[in-house]
Each structure stands twice: as structure tokens, then as C-alpha cells.
Amino acid sequence: MTSSPIVETYNLSKTYNGTHRVNQVNLAVHPGQIFGFLGPNGAGKTTTLKMLLGLIKPTGGKVKVFGKDLDNHRPSILNQTGSLIESPSYYGHLTGLENLKVMQRLRSVPNKNIDEVLRIVRLENHKHKKADQYSLGMKQRLGIAMALLAFPSLLILDEPTNGLDPAGIGEIRELIKSLPGHYGITVVLSSHLLSEIEQIATSVGIINDGKLLFQGTMQNLQASNKATIRFKTTDATRAEKILLTQGYSPKIQGEQLVFTHLPDEEVSRINRVMVEQDLPVIRIEEHKKSLEDIFLDLTGRERSL
Structure with missing residues (x-):
């Protein structure tokens, strides 16, 4: 992608009591992306997002948004940014419309923006x-409406589907997916749910224990997954000995011989060698990890998501 990043971090770090919550994270989010920030609970997602907004001061590193250093240009950056961190903030005794009018005065935006965001989040029939x-779910939508009120260039959402039922999750997902195309809004959202990020994000960053483990598209993540080819024969031990003489180094798992990714012509050759040695091949299978398996391998299977 040739456009300059709208969000950049350089060795961004945050330490509490000598423990790294965020450890030298380098993010790059480009205009028009829905950037999914993915990781288990406690991985450092919310801390990172708070540092992007200047709500927490980094221990080390720096943040640039819209090409400007956050420390020196925070007011102008926040003027172009909307956010919903942890949970919506609202006045419970006020109506949805009245809450938006409070935000309207703070952001100095026209009345038409209120009507538009109510329509976007589908609260126009509940505004009173x-x-x-x-x-x-309605509270989450109200929080997003308040974040959208000034139609920012950048929207930062922390776990926006947390605690919602499947219908509510679907509504928020479709809403977020519409924002770049219809309104030119770049979205950064965090989640601990791979299934949500997979369905909504155009690019992803995976964080665990404060360290950024992967950054790229879902296709890049899947492409890093090397398939294995498994041969099942009537005698795996004998098959291994035969193939060792042919320059192959299979692993035996139960009754199967396992190879890392092999070109089709090599699969055909191995099959032919074993048949010529009067060793029937019962089954040939290709195994590729799911995105969930890749995520669990990166973040550690023992960790609760």
C-alpha cells in the first residue's frame, strides 16, 4: 500500500511496576482500513488504544496520527478522531437524543449530524x-453514535461487540463495515474474538503479552500457514525406510507419514515409489491449520481467550 499510514507507533511501550503491558509495538494503519487489533484478554490491546488517544502516557516510544506527533498535536488529532474505549459513557437520566446534543455542543457540529448518526446506528425510533x-446493544450503538458525531477521519473502538447477543454483534459488525466505504472513516478496533476480526477486518495485528506477533492481512496470515501432506500406508515404518533412501525425511504419526508442504509432483512421485515397492497407499491427505489454530499457536494454547 502506497498511502502514508494514518496511525503509526514506534517502539511503543508501557510498563507498570516493572512489568511490560505493551512492549515495543510498531503499528501501521493505512487510510480506509478496518484494522483489527486481536489478542487474548490482558494482552495489551486497551492499553495500546489508550496511548493512541493520549489517555495514557507511554513509558517509551512514540505515536504519530495523521502524520503528526501525538505529544505535540493532540488537540488537532483528537478533533479528527472518534473513540469508544471499554464501555460507552452517557448520562442515564437523559434520552439518547439529549446525550447526543450534549456531545454536539462539545464538538461544535451541526444538528444534521445528530439525525445522520441516529440513522446510521438505527436509534432514530428510540431517541426519546x-x-x-x-x-x-442500544447503549453500544449510542456510544458509537457519539463517537461518530463529528464524522471523524479515524474511529477507535475497544471491544465494540463485548457482551452483545448474536443479533447485536451482527448489527455492530455491519455498521462498522460500512464506515470506510460510505463515510471515508478509517477504523481501528480491538477484539479477543478471532471470528469477529475475521469477518470484519481488512488487516490485522495480533498482540500477546504486550508484544506484536503479526501484522498484515488475513490472507498474509493464512499464507504463512504451511500445509502438511499425510500418507497412510499398510506399514509406516517400512515406508519411512524406503523414502529415506529416496532423499525424503518424513515424520511418523501413528499410521501416517507426515511431510511439510510438498509440490504436487513430489506427492505423485512418493506415491509411485511406494506402489513400486509393493507398499499400498491407502490415503493421501492435505492438512492446513485453520486461522483459529494459527492464532492459538501464536498466542499460546494454554491462554484463555
């Missing part, structure tokens, strides 16, 4: 209901 009477 008090926020305390909203369902969890």
Missing part, C-alpha cells in the same frame, strides 16, 4: 427513550 432504559 432514556439511555438507562436502553438494552446493552
Whole structure:
């Protein structure tokens, strides 16, 4: 991608009591992306997002947004940024419309923006209901409406589908997916759910224990996954000995011989060699890890997501 990043971090770090919560993270988010920031609970996602907004001061490294250093240009950067961190902030005794009017005065935006964001988040029929009477999903949508009110260039959302039922998750997902194309908004959102990021993000960063383990597209992540080829024969030990003489180094797993990715012509040759040695091949299978397996390998299977 040739466009300059809208968000960049350089060795961004945050330490609490000598423990790294975020450890030298280098992010690059380009205009028009939905960037999924993925990792287990406690991996450092929220801490990183707070540093992008200047809500937490980094222990080390720096943040650039819109090509400007956050430390020196925070007011102008925040003027072009909307955010929803951890949970929506609202006045429960006020209606949805009244909450948006409070935000309107703070952001100095026209009345038409209120009508537009209510339509986007589908709260126009509930705008006169008090926020305390909203369902969890409606409260999330109100929080997103408040973040969208100034139609920012950058929207930062922390776990926006947390605690929602499947219908609510679907609504928020479709809403977020529409923002870059319809409104030119770049979105950074965090989640601990691979399935959500997989369905919504155009690029992804995977973080665990404060360290960025992967950054790129879902296709790049899948492409890093090398397939294995498994041969099942009537005698795996004998098959291994035969193939060792032919320059192959298979691993035996149960009754199968396992190879790392092989070109089709090599699969054909191995099959032919074994048949010529009167050793029937019962089955040939290709195994490729799912994205979930790749994610678990990166972040550690013992960790709860």
C-alpha cells in the first residue's frame, strides 16, 4: 500500500511496576482500513488504544496520527478522531437524543449530524427513550453514535461487540463495515474474538503479552500457514525406510507419514515409489491449520481467550 499510514507507533511501550503491558509495538494503519487489533484478554490491546488517544502516557516510544506527533498535536488529532474505549459513557437520566446534543455542543457540529448518526446506528425510533432504559446493544450503538458525531477521519473502538447477543454483534459488525466505504472513516478496533476480526477486518495485528506477533492481512496470515501432506500406508515404518533412501525425511504419526508442504509432483512421485515397492497407499491427505489454530499457536494454547 502506497498511502502514508494514518496511525503509526514506534517502539511503543508501557510498563507498570516493572512489568511490560505493551512492549515495543510498531503499528501501521493505512487510510480506509478496518484494522483489527486481536489478542487474548490482558494482552495489551486497551492499553495500546489508550496511548493512541493520549489517555495514557507511554513509558517509551512514540505515536504519530495523521502524520503528526501525538505529544505535540493532540488537540488537532483528537478533533479528527472518534473513540469508544471499554464501555460507552452517557448520562442515564437523559434520552439518547439529549446525550447526543450534549456531545454536539462539545464538538461544535451541526444538528444534521445528530439525525445522520441516529440513522446510521438505527436509534432514530428510540431517541426519546432514556439511555438507562436502553438494552446493552442500544447503549453500544449510542456510544458509537457519539463517537461518530463529528464524522471523524479515524474511529477507535475497544471491544465494540463485548457482551452483545448474536443479533447485536451482527448489527455492530455491519455498521462498522460500512464506515470506510460510505463515510471515508478509517477504523481501528480491538477484539479477543478471532471470528469477529475475521469477518470484519481488512488487516490485522495480533498482540500477546504486550508484544506484536503479526501484522498484515488475513490472507498474509493464512499464507504463512504451511500445509502438511499425510500418507497412510499398510506399514509406516517400512515406508519411512524406503523414502529415506529416496532423499525424503518424513515424520511418523501413528499410521501416517507426515511431510511439510510438498509440490504436487513430489506427492505423485512418493506415491509411485511406494506402489513400486509393493507398499499400498491407502490415503493421501492435505492438512492446513485453520486461522483459529494459527492464532492459538501464536498466542499460546494454554491462554484463555
